[in-house]
Structure formats: C-alpha cells, structure tokens
Amino acid sequence: MSNRHFINDPNHLVLTALQSTTLLNPGVALDTTNKIVYLRPGYGSSSSSHNASHQKQKVSLISGGGSGHEPSFSSMVGRGLLSACVAGTIFASPSAEQVRRAIMGRVDHNSLSTDHGDGDNERGVLVVVMNYTGDVLNFGLAVEKAKAAGVNVEMVVVGDDVGVGRTKAGKVGRRGIAGTVLVQKIAGALASQGRSLKEVTMVANLVADNLVSVGASLEHVHVPGRRAETHGAEDKTLKEGEVEIGMGIHNEQGSSREKGIGLRELVGKMLKQLLDQSDKDRAFLEVNSNEVVLLVNNLGGVSPLEMGGIVTEVVTQLADKPYGIKPVRTLSGTYMTSLNGLGFSISLLNVVNTDIGGPGMIELLDYPCEAHGWTAPISKLTWEEQRDNKQTRENDAKSEEEVRACGLTFAQPEKAQKQLVAGLKAVIAAEPEVTKYDTTVGDGDCGIGLKRGAEAILSHLNKNPLTGDAAIDLSKIVTVVEQTMDGTSGALYGIFLNALVASLHTVGGGGGESDKKAVDGNAWAAALKLSCEALSKYTPARPGDRTLIDALYPFVDALEKTGDVKKAAEAAKQGAEGTKGMKANLGRTVYIGGSGFEQVPDPGAWGLAKFFLGLAGIEKSDGGGSSNANKQAKGSDDGWEEVSKEAELP
Known part of the structure; x- marks a missing residue:
C-alpha cells in the first residue's frame, strides 16, 4: 500500500477530479457546491441524425456514491449513459440533500404533455445505487423527498458481489461493485431511446438480478489525507505473497486470504465462487444462458500489461470444462476502482430476454454513448456543437417550505442553547476516542464525521440562536446536519431529525399563540419515541445490532419512564458500553473480520452517548477537539448548566 499522493488534501482532490x-467532455457541467456532475441543458440538441435518437429521452438516469471509485460515477455522465452523478467524500456516500438537489434541479423530470392520458409521455428519474448502507439510506431519503414533491422517480439497488456469502452478509446483503456499470450502461441506453420509466426500471432490475461479481487484491489502499494509523490494525495488512479474495472496494474483508498461489489458481477460485451451484452460500445466479457478458475490471493499480494477462487467463478458464462459456462480449479496463487498488474484479452478466418488445441487453450494451469513462470516445460533432454552449443549470432545487410552529416552546432559549452547546462540545472532544474505535472496527471516519457535524451546528447556533419554537429551531439544525454529515451516520441522523420535527408537531398540536406550552422532558420523550418508530422504517437496525441505535433507544426509553435527562444519558452510556463484544449485524463492520469488536464499543453509539452525557451536564469537556468550537456558540463560555429532571432538553 502506497501512502504517497500528488494531492494530499482529500477535499481538493475530489473537487478537482470532478x-x-x-474538461474532458464539453457536454457536462459541475455543481461544485453539491458535487453533482450533470448533462448541460440542450446537450445533443443538434438536428443531425447523430443526435436524433436522443431527442425523445423521457427518463433521466442518476447514480453516485463515495469518491475514490473513478471513473465511476462522474466519468459515466454523458449522452447515452448517466444524466447526472452525485459524489460524496472519499469512500463515503453523498448526503440526501445533495441527491435531492440532483433529482429536483439538475436533470429533466417534469411531466410532458400527455395526449393519451396513459402516462407514457411523462418524464421520470431512475436512481441506480450500489448496496451500501449509507448510499441506500441517503439516496432513498432523497427519492422519498422527490416523490413527496410530485416527481416520478424510482430507485434500483445493485448488489452483485459474491465475495461475502449469504451467511456472513446477513441483513446487509450483497455489496455492489463493478457489475453496477453494466446496469448503468444498459439502462442509460434504453432511456436514450425514449422508453418509459417503468420499462427502464424493469430492465435495470433485470440486469442487476442477472449479475455476479467478485474481486481480489494484493493490498489495502490508502486514502489521501488520512493518517496511516487510521487504516487499521497490523493484522489487516496483507503480508508478502498473500492475496485476498472478495475484498470490497473500501478495503472490506472478503472470503479468504490465500498465500503462495499463482494467477491461474486465483482465477480458478474466483470463477468457482461465481459459478459453482453446489456452494449454497454463494450460488446467487445460475449462468445458463447461451449469451454471457464478461467484464474484467481494474481496481486502479494494475498495469495494462498485467490486465491483458489476467483477461486471457479468465477467458481461457471460462471456455474450459466444466464451464464451457464463451462470452459474447468481453470488456476489460478501468471501470470502477478502489483508488489505486492493486487488484481486479470479474463480473458475469447472464443475458436474458428483456420482454419489452424492443432492444435486448447486448444491443443496449453496444448502443453508442458519450461518457469518457466508458470505452466510446467523444465525437468530433460534440466538440464542435458544444464549443459555444456554456449553459448550466444555475437554478436551484425548490427550497423546502417554511416549517410551521409546533406549539412547544423553550421557556428559556438561552439555557436550552447552553445545554445543546455542552452536548456538541462533548462530541467534538470525543473525536480522537471515537476515531480510535472506528479504526479498530471500521474505516476510521466516524469521529471526523460527528465532529464536522457538531462544529457546523455550533457555527449555526452562533449566527442563529434558538428562538423559542422547538420544531422551527430544530428544522434549521436539520438542514445543517444534512449539508455537513455524509455517510451512513449522516443519513440516519437526517432521517431521525426530520421525523423528530414532524413528531414535535404531533405532540405539540401545532396550535396558535394561545395553545403554546413549554417543552419538557415528557414532551421530548413522546416525540423521540415517534421518531424512533419512523427511523425503523428505513433501517433494520435494532438494539443488539451494534449501531448507534444501542445508545439512542435506551436514552429514549429511560426518558419516557423517568423524565430525567441524567438517568436517560446514563442509560445511553450503558447501552453504548454494552456494544463492546457485540458482533455487528449491520454496516461496514459486518465485512471486517478480527476481534476488534471485542475490544471496543461501537463508535457511533459511543459518540451519541457522549452527546447525551454532555447535554445532561454529567460530562464536561474543554472542547479540545476544536480550537474554534469554543468560540462558535453563544453562551458557550458561561459555564455548564446543571440539568435536572425538569430540564427543557434542547
């Protein structure tokens, strides 16, 4: 693993790459703020025959995920493929707000005039996302918001990896890896031919259901700007002569480590995982078609010379007994990377009938596109046509409507803010500890994400102190959370806090001036309980799964029973401590082996418990995690309020 990079600032790296x-395709534009690459308005509007087949497109195709997998997904934006892509930070999903803005403001989605009233002429949006918890939650939340706004939008989740079998994957399911680009290419081609959202969605799901992939790597990768020690324990590093079969594209553990095997034996083991029907843990697909597509993908660090040798070995073994498979299309290149990963993946697509009375999968795979991440070059016509086209979509997605008052108010907003500041400062101070825990059982970014969100809220409170109404004040904080926290935690907090705003209206009744009442522990407990129920619709996580839920639920339950914030915070702490030794059932930790989970509590649960302890005044912090944090909130230097049973709970 090389930890040397030409660009060491990860934020600068992602933005300049986008x-x-x-610069490589004049038909696309960049929304820098939201990290969205999208097709320029009017792209392909020439009357030439080259563009004629693209003029009637009804469906916009959006994908995305964490950066570090280039050319997926940003370089797959272009005519005939993706309409837009949304990028997160390295190996972390984009926020739901980024995705919402892409759906609502960066692609065509409005209804067209309908002559027959059958809906066939309506524009729509298809979102294709890989099966990672953060991606599914954030993209799913954005899709639901867009649907609520009247947009015709669907989502397809791709899980093609067989590196982790059914037993180990559990509730998480198969990860999405390089085979995802085949779903995008075929769906993009069908959308370009003017097919309906129903048809494009059906074929995209059909392709995803007929895909299997597996990867192998000689080493983990290093994320630019990240401290070497945050990349994992010593036993995670592959030793000389070792290769890991099934390693994920974020350094996740695979199925096995093999030592001293050559390419032939390695490829043989990989093909067996893809094709052996006797392996009931991995027999996800019976490849029985006369037509099979082979994709051999470079994970980023393998030379073209070596990739050529790998392709020859894969094709040769497929043709031999017992498989006898001769692919109708063989694709090889760099389609989806793990930064500079020293490895490759094999994907097989079982070509089946699309049943849409038109083009089949192979025809759609061959259909021309102009995305420089795919193999087709950008045409001369496009360069000439777009030379003077500087149009962009500067109009933003429609802002959310102003949140109405809920009728529950802070009797002492300044005191409530002081308590909230205390909790946020406790989170910031706990960052090194949370990062240490997440380095042991995850990818090391949990503490940084929590700290980033806490600092952003402190800055917001400094400029916008709490005013009184609990729902209005919270809704403004929710916006900050959605814009600054990405990944799985960001999505979970975003969903929970949005639900909490709605729950406050339910509990408070949303009455007028005469119906206002002070928010107390009982009101917060009732609203929090409703929010937990809402969150449960979007994640299967429950107490005992080793997630932040193990701290959240005990806090809510104790607050409901006692009305005492201190007792509730202590319950959250006990819940977080109880995750030490608890085997994870959800999240990326599922894929990471070793005994780290026996040594440390769940990082997300611990960080949340620290917030509750600070909120309750049980645990003080000097705010050492951030030199600026202490200056960013009104009243933060006035001392710590003792929180009692009668506390308002900010």
Missing part, C-alpha cells in the same frame, strides 16, 4: 469531467 472539475476534470467538464
């Missing part, structure tokens, strides 16, 4: 897409 900017390059506009």
